[in-house]
Amino acid sequence: MKFHILGTGNFGNMVAHYLRKHNHKVTLFLRTPVNFAQFKKFQQKITINQPNGDAEQTQGYDTEVLREFDIDELVERHFHYGACPPDLQIQRLIVTTKAQDVNKSFRKIFYRLSPTSTIVLLTNGMGVYEELMEDFFSQDEKLRPNILMGATTHIVYRTKLVNSSFDLSHYGIGEIDLGIIPRKEVESDVTLNDNDNNEVNNEVKDNSDNLKTNSNESNSKIPKLPILDINGNELPSIPENSLRTTLEALTSIPELHCRHVNVLTIQNRLLENLVINACINPLTAIFNIRNGGLLFNRGADRVISAICKESTQIMQKHREFLGMKPSNRFGTERLIDAIYQICKSTVNFKSTMSQDVTTRKITEIDYLNGYLVKLGKFYGIPTPVNKLIVDLIYMKHIISSSPKNLKRSNII
Ligand SMILES: NC(=O)c1ccc[n+]([C@@H]2O[C@H](COP(=O)([O-])OP(=O)(O)OC[C@H]3O[C@@H](n4cnc5c(N)ncnc54)[C@H](OP(=O)(O)O)[C@@H]3O)[C@@H](O)[C@H]2O)c1
Structure with missing residues (x-):
């Protein structure tokens, strides 16, 4: 499955490493050409040192150096939210910049998302989600991408001698809880562009068995929790697209200890x-x-x-x-x-x-x-x-x- 990582620092590269280790395709968004040069210096590999002293390495990453766009350029190139060329589309975006950098980094890639994409927000702190909604997706709630909010207890930092986010110590093996943020005022007959080919169609079909009431906390590895509003009420069916497969992929990576929990x-x-x-x-x-x-x-x-x-x-x-x-x-x-x-x-x-x-x-x-x-x-x-x-x-x-x-x- 294909993932993009926005925020290729300590935490983002750790997630990227475990995704790659389990054979997912991972694109690293590098902030500047300097970051890319540094990755090249590390032979485009990520090393993770485990608390027991074992080191593991992954390679085979795709990379893209991010750049700013102005709105006129996007219009001229017919790039706009939900309809950019297929080779640029992002279906699964893991966001691991610091909270204060999310909006700035998003400006460089938001037009490559669509309502069928899934954003996994793993940034610490509160208020980022609200800022994103206000600045990028305020026009119509049902047209925003799927959003998974994460709370994590993993701890990862740069190894002292190397001091690079491509050589890390996974100091604290923690967990990641992921909850789906429901759309407000969704309509059951939303039609969306199926821009991830068969995968999207299968995921949309899959959605029918996802809506059973269950307000208990769950540690289940199989992401079958219902989508509930804040009061624990069922929401009408909405096409999820990449949402289900994103959850399935993340919860099946043992090293990440990801759990799907209710909202x-x-x-x-x-x-x-x-x-x-x-x-x-x-x-x-x-x-x-x-x-x-x-x-x-x-x-x-x-x-x-x-x-x-x-x-x-x-x-x-x-x-x-x-x-x-x-x-x-x-x-x-x-x-x-x-x-x-x-x-x-x-x-x-x-x-x-x-x-x-x-x-x-x-x-x-x-x-x-x-x-x-x-x-x-x-x-x-x-x-x-x-x-x-x-x-x-x-x-x-x-x-x-x-x-x-x-x-x-x-x-x-
Ligand atoms: N590290 C942990 O153990 C840990 C644990 C739990 C939660 N978290 C949370 O995870 C988030 C990331 O932490 P971190 O430790 O990974 O921080 P980090 O190492 O500083 O990584 C942040 C990354 O975001 C990149 N970035 C900044 N501005 C950007 C922009 N405008 N466009 C694209 N990329 C941009 C940075 O690039 P440059 O390096 O070029 O500036 C850096 O690679 C934080 O919210 C943190 O609280 C971290």
Whole structure:
């Protein structure tokens, strides 16, 4: 099966490697010619080092260097969403850029998607899906591609000596939960272009057995869960196209530990990950420490507790708004416990935000604590601690930047 990877950094290349290992065709979208030159230096192979010291390598990737298009050029070449030439079409897109880069990277490829394509969003943080919908697919919900949202606990980073995203350590073997985001106001008689030949036709036919009510969480390897709305009600039948085969392929790769879960489960996982990452990522970044540095530290305990208290109030209102039943899953004590469990199992791990601050990259803070602040504003809940954390990360970013980059406007 054919997959495209948007965001060929640490996480994206790990997913690419396991797809390739299981004989899928994988195209890597490389951001610049420099990234391509670097891949060539690695003989166009990806190496993954396992926690037990074994190393495995894959090759045979297709590559494309991305480039910006302006709208006039797309029109002139008759490239537009849902109808670009067959050789350019993307049926399965795995998105693994950082949250703040998703929209920018999407601009380069969105016209190659169609309503029969499937986007797998594996980026951390919240708010990316909403941004994509607003900027690219706001006109008609039923015409957007299928969307699978993922929540992951895998940990992968560059091996120290090599320092390249083509030579990685799969440090934490985790899981990926995938949930289908249902379309709003779908119509049962939607007709779509079958642009993935027989595969699409088979998938559309297949759809009839996919709609049985079952609101329980499922760990099933066979993706037969129903498509439910947020209240757990069945949605009318819609042609899924590449959706089913994407789920089948991903859930059948043992190393990825992918599970298909229902939409309620994925929403809960994403919200839980949001709070966990909103504590661990900025604190480890501000103090330049590994996750274990947050353990046995009374000051850290108080800050984590304060972030969690604000988050508990926000989650209660937000889940109510989404029509979800009350649950003690987002109680302050439970969230704090979950955070310490993660810190204990990843003692030596440097969070992605901490790595970004060290390498002077823009961080995902707006999609973590920044998102909590936005939700707080919406529900009228004060969020002074999360606001302060956002500002501290902005401050850290500027301080970490080279003095040459410090502008007067940044200092005042
Ligand atoms: N690494 C992990 O263990 C892990 C675990 C769970 C979740 N995640 C999440 O996965 C996401 C990716 O993390 P990561 O660690 O893989 O980050 P990363 O190594 O920085 O990879 C991001 C990739 O996106 C590319 N990119 C940035 N802007 C782009 C654009 N405009 N067009 C095309 N490509 C672009 C980057 O290219 P350049 O390198 O050229 O900038 C880089 O290859 C994040 O949301 C992270 O929180 C990571």
